[in-house]
Amino acid sequence: MSRWEIWNLPKNFDQEAKDHMLRLVEDRILAENLSMQQACQAVAPKLDVSWHTARQWTQQARRDGHTHQHEPEDLVAEVAKLRRENQELHDTNELLKAESAFSHRSST
Helix, strand or coil: CCHHHHHCCCCCCCHHHHHHHHHHHHHHHHHHCCCHHHHHHHHHHHHCCCHHHHHHHHHHHHHHCCCCCCCHHHHHHHHHHHHHHHHHHHHHHHHHHHHHHHHHHHHC
């Protein structure tokens, strides 16, 4: 068997891997306002899948009605949660900057 034939052997992915990829694609479409193709191109390499395969899985899931759709209430709650987390991280960064400046002055 040549290297090309080995490279192109079909890989078997279980349903859990396909569902994970679908969630990542749908989340990327929603979060970054990407097209399906752009989202598949961004997500697929991370999961060792061609973007064509990712697009086929996404299209099939949409036809079957198995998409990971967010309800508006879910989005509002998630945005609020992410804003809180963002503020906490911002506060932590400010604290670390202040400590770093204080530590630097103390050592000189």
